[in-house]
Amino acid sequence: MIPDEPTHELEAQRRRNRDAAASLGFEPYGRRTDGLIPIARARGMYDPGADAAVQAAGRSPPAGFVDPRPRARVAGRVMLHRDNGKLVWMNLRDDTGDVQVAVSQKDCTGGNGRGFDLAKATDLGDVLTAAGRVTRTRTGEITVWAEELDAAAKCLVPPPEKHAGLHDIEIRYRRRYVDLWSNPETLGVLTLRSRIVARMRRFMEDRGFLEVETPMLQTLAGGAAARPFVTHMNALGLPLFMRIAPELYLKRLLVGGLPRVFEINRNFRNEGLDKQHNPEFTMLEAYQAFGDVETVMELTESLVRDAAAFVRSARDPGAGDGGIVLPFGDLRIDYARPFERVGYGDLFARAYGFEMTDVARARAELARMRPGLAATVGRMDDASVVNELFEDKERGGEARLDPSRPTFITGYPSAISPLTRPSRVNPAIADRADLFIAGMEIAPHYTELNDPDVQAAKFREQLRGADAGKSDEESTFRTFDEDFIRALKVGMPPAGGMGLGVDRLVMILTDQRTIRDVILFPLMRPEGASPGGPSERE
């Protein structure tokens, strides 16, 4: 808070109400409170029999009558507030749900005895604790009939409109702390994400994988083709990169003798952002020694199926053990059936009506489709030409997939998969498979390259490719990692590896259209940076 900033009228009023609560003897910012239970649990404690017994006892219960209704102590934000004079109704919300609280002048006499007065001085958005009997009102609403009410935190900022909620998308991302408690959908999706990740972690552990943490600050950013974020370390006077992938470190661990390793953590790529890309994103990357591409495809398929089953049961706990079908937009995605598999070459032929080996035709086709690219097509190598066609959004191979069926594309050309081991059967084909769901690439799988000489040659090839025709920006991220080659010289067992885009998978499983809706704090430009001078608002 900036001291001399003039406070808004609504905030000033809230400060007055806070001071009023303080002068009633409350600590406006609360204190430790033991014995709190989640609101959902308090609601579950409601006992119709006990309510009936109290009803039967009537207004003047017989001597020795003991109120059998359960007591609960809950904490939550004030979502609604209805002041009926000598009886104040409010609705408290925590992360488990809402409950109505009645604060009656006659009955709310516990604690410091001023609970009713506090209810009168309460603003929407305040955090309170309430303790009392769990009962039901005439109209059937489960209610904590407060015997005590205490202040826990003052809300000085006016909350969103009580019925419409917070709609402004920009403010929802910028102020998640408001979005989370005012929009139950946000809380639901983001807590579900957390539980999905926990579930995936356990799945991997159950399969014998060891979770590890490898450097995020790297002197060389390798393991993928992407532009890194650049930073600088003062103490060593060292330029550093934020990692674009953990791959080269995880493989060093295989060399070190760890047979199954995985990491769930952030990667950083200095590229554009859209519905499927956030500059920092979470990846589950795993390597299994003595496995191959098939091994890790099975791993991913089981992992995704398990996560989907988990989401389905979280959404609909009563559901039987039928299929696992989850909605994504208009799609209904079936995770129970074996995932589809389709070859790169087949998809290409299906999309264009000729074989991808017909390179001359492919060049002509690309030149026709992309007049702007016509000049460059001549300088592109065969595989790039084919892949350019393959990845075309409208006509390409990926566009031919059934988005409602999780599908592995297999048989990628070796030429576009530099870190992948060529197939033993046909070296022109890489042992690589990419999992697509809902038209989104979710996870690539590889039989990893472990021959140091072949790897070194591929690195060199990439560097050469970088020098030829590519822009400076593109070439900066291509690096030759000498130590990684040295590690391979020590001997890495044959292995299968995969990298799963956690944010994208969570999007699909939770039916969210943009990656920002599954990230707690998506990247935003700073607020108030307009040329008129930065306005200090917090």
Added chain:
RNA sequence: GAGGGUGUAGCUCAGCCUGGUAGAGCAGCGGACUUUUAAUCCGUCGGUCCCGAGUUCGAAUCUCGGCACCCUCACCA
């Protein structure tokens, strides 16, 4: 990067096409009310119409420039 859209009270929005000096609901404030459910009833306060320039007697409204966000496309694993 290109095109389109949005930006008005704390929040949700109308007004903009067709220029005449700012509206509603909720929230707030004062009052009434011990079974309400977006409580109700009476009264009332609240504005950098995103920022800047221009056109005009007059701009929330029209024009130009800028900023932020959203959508589509492009780029990018």
